[in-house]
Amino acid sequence: MIISKLKEALICFKAGRVTLPYPFAPHDPEDGFHGRVVVDAEKCVGCGGCAEVCPPRCIEVSDPDPDRRVLDFLLERCTYCARCAEVCPEEAVTVTKEYETATNDLNDMHMHIEVFMSTCRRCGRCYEPPTPLDRLMVTGFRPPTGKSEEA
Amino acid sequence: MAIKDYLTKLFPKSLWVYHVNTGACNGCDIEVINVLTPYYDAERFGIKLVGSPRHADVLLVCGPVSRQVASAVRRVYEATPSPKLVFAIGSCACGGGIWHDSYNILGGAESVLPVDYYVPGCPPRPEAILYGVAVALGILPKKTAPVVARQKFLDVVEANSGEAISPEG
Ligand code: SF4
Ligand code: SF4
Ligand code: SF4
Numbered sequence: 250m251i252i253s254k255l256k257e258a259l260i261c262f263k264a265g266r267v268t269l270p271y272p273f274a275p276h277d278p279e280d281g282f283h284g285r286v287v288v289d290a291e292k293c294v295g296c297g298g299c300a301e302v303c304p305p306r307c308i309e310v311s312d313p314d315p316d317r318r319v320l321d322f323l324l325e326r327c328t329y330c331a332r333c334a335e336v337c338p339e340e341a342v343t344v345t346k347e348y349e350t351a352t353n354d355l356n357d358m359h360m361h362i363e364v365f366m367s368t369c370r371r372c373g374r375c376y377e378p379p380t381p382l383d384r385l386m387v388t389g390f391r392p393p394t395g396k397s398e399e400a
Numbered sequence: 401m402a403i404k405d406y407l408t409k410l411f412p413k414s415l416w417v418y419h420v421n422t423g424a425c426n427g428c429d430i431e432v433i434n435v436l437t438p439y440y441d442a443e444r445f446g447i448k449l450v451g452s453p454r455h456a457d458v459l460l461v462c463g464p465v466s467r468q469v470a471s472a473v474r475r476v477y478e479a480t481p482s483p484k485l486v487f488a489i490g491s492c493a494c495g496g497g498i499w500h501d502s503y504n505i506l507g508g509a510e511s512v513l514p515v516d517y518y519v520p521g522c523p524p525r526p527e528a529i530l531y532g533v534a535v536a537l538g539i540l541p542k543k544t545a546p547v548v549a550r551q552k553f554l555d556v557v558e559a560n561s562g563e564a565i566s567p568e569g
Contacts, residue, residue: 267438267439268438268439268440268441268444269439269440269441269527271440271527271530272530272531272533272534272539272540276527278525282525285544287547288549289549290549290550290551291551291552293551304498305491305496305497305498305500306500306501307495316554316557317554322547323495324520325491325494325495325508325518325520326491326494326495326496326497326498326500327491327520327522328491328497328498328522329491329521329522330522347543348521348524348525348527348528348531349527349528349531349543349544350519350520350521350528350543350544351517351518351519351520351528351529351531351532351535351542351544352517352518352535352542352544353516353517353518353535353542355494355495355510355518356546357542357544357545357546358494358518358520358544358546359546359547360546360547360548360549361546361547361548361549362549362550363549363550363551363554364551364554365551365553365554365557
């Protein structure tokens with residue numbers, strides 16, 4: 250009994266110190282670790298693709314006025330799946346390795362992005378109005394190419 | 401008595417934790433157990449897992465609060481002697497996570513308890529949990545802050561007071 254305990258102690262001594270010095274020395278995650286997501290507002294085009302695929306629906310898209318789209322990332326709900334970074338056509342979303350996000354205030358996990366959305370003011374070809382009457386209201390409206398002009 | 405005073409000074413904040421699973425997928429629970437292993441060794445900070453909320457200073461809440469467990473969680477909270485801290489571990493406990501709008505989920509831990517510290521992650525790394533403990537003990541400063549970003553072009557648009565971008569312009 251005592252012999253086996255001594256053997257155990259010997260094994261433990263051989264192993265040396267295994268404890269990480271973590272909070273006092275940094276311990277960086279491996280490559281491929283998914284941490285907090287960061288969005289480069291200058292690159293974002295406001296397509297909302299990230300909000301569409303986010304599993305916990307933590308990206309809220311709102312349009313407070315016609316020229317502005319607001320993306321609110323409620324990152325306390327984020328599951329760190331990186332789907333948003335995968336689908337983003339402009340590669341505006343980056344998955345960082347930031348994991349030291351413990352906080353006493355949930356507001357710290359919120360990200361507020363404001364993006365300029367240009368309203369069409371030229372041909373309107375991309376946004377065909379629903380009725381021919383509406384077309385008359387759009388300055389300089391030209392029908393999409395390949396369609397016959399009725400008006 | 402002198403020894404007791406000395407020890408109190410040496411270990412001013414020794415937290416005994418009670419681990420509450422309120423409906424977690426077990427991911428966060430495994431990470432909490434990891435923190436208590438010799439590799440991460442939370443006992444360095446006097447942290448000890450106890451088997452009853454009546455012995456605990458800290459409740460580690462993992463998972464979204466489901467309807468079934470809500471009353472039990474409230475009872476656990478009331479059974480914990482004051483002063484007490486509540487840690488929400490994982491995205492589920494912080495804001496409901498991926499389950500936030502499920503029919504049987506009330507929301508994150510804060511929907512039934514006052515939460516003091518949040519450790520987001522799905523699951524959070526054991527280091528992230530240790531970091532949360534270090535922040536609570538005052539060993540390390542908090543690093544996160546709300547992010548507000550705005551495209552520079554919006555300022556240009558606003559400076560032109562909307563004239564340049566109106567449909568008739
Ligand atoms: S990483 Fe996943 S959960 Fe987090 S914001 Fe992106 S899509 Fe949503
Ligand atoms: S971050 Fe990317 S996916 Fe999300 S709205 Fe902006 S451009 Fe689209
Ligand atoms: S935060 Fe993720 S790992 Fe933790 S309980 Fe929720 S789903 Fe599971």
